[in-house]
Amino acid sequence: MVEKLIATWGQSPLLQVQHVTFGYTQQQVLLYDVSMQVLAGEFIGLLGPNGSGKTTLLRLLSGVLTPQQGQVLLEGRALSQWKQRQVARRVAVVPQELHMPFDFTVEHMVSLGRTPFISSFWGSRQSQDQAIIQDAMQVTGVSSLAGRVFNELSGGERQRVTIAMALAQQPLALLLDEPTSHLDIKYQIETLELVQRLNRERGVTVLAAMHDLNLAARYFPRLLLFQRGVVADASPAEVLEPDLLSRVYGIQVRVGILRGSEHLSVLPPTLVDVPVTLEHEPFPMVHVIAGGGSGALMMRALADAQIPFSAGALHIGDSDHALALRLAREVLTEQPYAPISPEILQQVHDRLQQVSLLIVCPTAIGPGNLGLLQEAVQAARRGLAVILVTEPSQTDCVSDISTLPSLSVGELAAFKARDYTGGLGFQCIEALLQAGAIVTTSVASSLNEVKKHVVVSH
Numbered sequence: 220m221v222e223k224l225i226a227t228w229g230q231s232p233l234l235q236v237q238h239v240t241f242g243y244t245q246q247q248v249l250l251y252d253v254s255m256q257v258l259a260g261e262f263i264g265l266l267g268p269n270g271s272g273k274t275t276l277l278r279l280l281s282g283v284l285t286p287q288q289g290q291v292l293l294e295g296r297a298l299s300q301w302k303q304r305q306v307a308r309r310v311a312v313v314p315q316e317l318h319m320p321f322d323f324t325v326e327h328m329v330s331l332g333r334t335p336f337i338s339s340f341w342g343s344r345q346s347q348d349q350a351i352i353q354d355a356m357q358v359t360g361v362s363s364l365a366g367r368v369f370n371e372l373s374g375g376e377r378q379r380v381t382i383a384m385a386l387a388q389q390p391l392a393l394l395l396d397e398p399t400s401h402l403d404i405k406y407q408i409e410t411l412e413l414v415q416r417l418n419r420e421r422g423v424t425v426l427a428a429m430h431d432l433n434l435a436a437r438y439f440p441r442l443l444l445f446q447r448g449v450v451a452d453a454s455p456a457e458v459l460e461p462d463l464l465s466r467v468y469g470i471q472v473r474v475g476i477l478r479g480s481e482h483l484s485v486l487p488p489t490l491v492d493v494p495v496t497l498e499h500e501p502f503p504m505v506h507v508i509a510g511g512g513s514g515a516l517m518m519r520a521l522a523d524a525q526i527p528f529s530a531g532a533l534h535i536g537d538s539d540h541a542l543a544l545r546l547a548r549e550v551l552t553e554q555p556y557a558p559i560s561p562e563i564l565q566q567v568h569d570r571l572q573q574v575s576l577l578i579v580c581p582t583a584i585g586p587g588n589l590g591l592l593q594e595a596v597q598a599a600r601r602g603l604a605v606i607l608v609t610e611p612s613q614t615d616c617v618s619d620i621s622t623l624p625s626l627s628v629g630e631l632a633a634f635k636a637r638d639y640t641g642g643l644g645f646q647c648i649e650a651l652l653q654a655g656a657i658v659t660t661s662v663a664s665s666l667n668e669v670k671k672h673v674v675v676s677h
C-alpha cells in the first residue's frame with residue numbers, strides 16, 4: 220500500500236468526480252456531492268448494494284450522463300469540454316449486458332469499437348484498424364469466434380467479445396459494469412484474469428462494479444464502497460469490515476482469511492461460529508443528532524471510547540451520514556435533501572424512548588430537520604438526559620439572554636446563528652435547556668458527561 224502511495228504520489232488523476240450531484244429527475248437526488256478520483260493505471264473494484272448508484276457513477280464517468288452540479292474531469296479537463304469521440308478514445312464502457320438488434324458477427328461487433336477513430340460516417344477502416352481489431356480479439360481469446368453471430372454466443376463468450384469491442388477503442392480506462400454477473404465461476408475468473416492482465420501488461424486503468432465481495436477482495440487492491448456516495452475507499456482489509464458491510468448491505472457476515480488463501484473471504488455466519496449479532500450486542504444507550512459534519516468529532520470520540528451509539532436521522536450524501544455508517548451501531552437514514560419524513564421521525568421517536576442519553580451536535584436547523592429537535596424536546600420533557608454541544612461564538616449581540624441565564628452570550632449567539640427556521644429551532648433549544656439539557660463546548664467535556672450516563676465496557 221505504501222509502495223503504491225509512493226508510486227502514485229504527484230500523479231494527476233485520469234478521472235475525477237468533483238462534488239457531483241445527480242438525479243434522474245429534478246425532484247429525486249440520487250447522488251449528492253460525490254467526489255472520487257481514479258489515477259492512471261489503477262485497478263479498482265466498485266462495490267455497493269443494488270440500486271446504490273454504481274452504474275450511474277460509471278455513466279457519469281463516461282459522459283453518458285451529465286451532473287446537475289459539480290463536474291467530472293478527464294485528464295484534468297471537464298468532460299463537457301471534450302468531444303464525445305475524444306472521450307470514447309480514452310474511456311470505454313463494458314455494459315452489464317449487450318443485446319444487438321441485428322445478427323452481427325463477432326468480428327463486426329469488435330470492429331464497432333473503432334468507430335471513434337473513423338473520421339466520418341462513410342470513412343473506411345485502415346489496415347491499422349484491422350490490426351487493432353485482430354489484436355483485441357486475440358488478447359480476449361475470441362479470435363476463433365470471429366465468424367459466429369454475437370447473439371448466439373454464451374454469456375461468457377459475449378462478455379469477452381464486449382471487452383474486445385471496448386479494447387478496440389484502445390482506451391486508457393475500462394469502466395466495467397458488473398463484468399461477472401450472469402457468468403459461471405469459470406467465466407467469472409477468466410474475465411477478471413483477463414481484465415487484470417490488461418491492467419498489468421497494457422496499463423489499462425480499470426474501474427469495475429462488482430457484486431461478488433470475495434472476487435473483489437481477491438482481485439482489486441483498492442475498493443470503493445458506494446451507497447449513493449463513497450462510504451469507504453481503501454484496501455479490501457479496510458473496506459470489507461463486517462460492521463460496515465452489515466450497515467451498507469444490511470447483512471451479517473464474517474470476514475477472515477481462509478486457510479491456505481492469501482486474501483480475505485466474506486462468508487455468511489454459520490451456526491457453529493456465530494459472530495456477535497447486533498441483536499445480542501448491548502443496545503446503544505446513546506443517540507446522536509448531527510448533520511453537515513457537526514457530529515464528526517463527537518462520533519469519532521464515542522467510537523474511540525467504545526461507547527456504542529445510534530445516529531440520525533441523517534441524509535444520504537451528508538458527511539456525517541457516511542461517517543455514521545462506519546462508526547454508529549445503527550443509522551436512521553433519510554433521502555438527500557428531503558425533509559425528515561414522518562416514518563423516519565417515528566423511528567427517531569422510538570429510538571429516543573430506548574436510549575438513556577441524547578447528544579445534539581451543533582448542526583444547522585432548517586425546516587427539513589426541525590422535526591428532529593421537536594422529537595428531542597419531547598424526549599427531554601419525558602426525562603431523557605440531553606447534551607447540547609455548541610461552538611461558542613464571539614458575537615454578543617443577543618438581546619434576550621435573560622431568558623436563559625445559564626448560557627453565555629457567545630453560546631446563545633452560536634445557537635441563534637444556526638437557526639434557519641425563523642426562531643422555531645431556537646425555541647426548541649430553549650425548551651431543551653428548560654428541560655435540563657446540559658451545554659458542552661468541547662468533545663472532551665461532552666465525553667465526560669456521556670460517561671456519567673453510560674457504563675463503558677472494554
Ligand SMILES: Nc1ncnc2c1ncn2[C@@H]1O[C@H](COP(=O)(O)OP(=O)(O)OP(=O)(O)O)[C@@H](O)[C@H]1O
Pocket residue numbers: 243249267268269270271272273274275276
Ligand atoms: N434511466 C433511469 N431513470 C430513472 N431512474 C433510474 C435510471 N437508471 C437507474 N435509475 C435508478 O437509480 C438508482 C440507482 O441505479 P443504478 O443502476 O445506478 O444502481 P446500481 O448500484 O448499479 O444497481 P445494481 O447493482 O442493481 O445494478 C436505482 O434506484 C434505479 O432505479
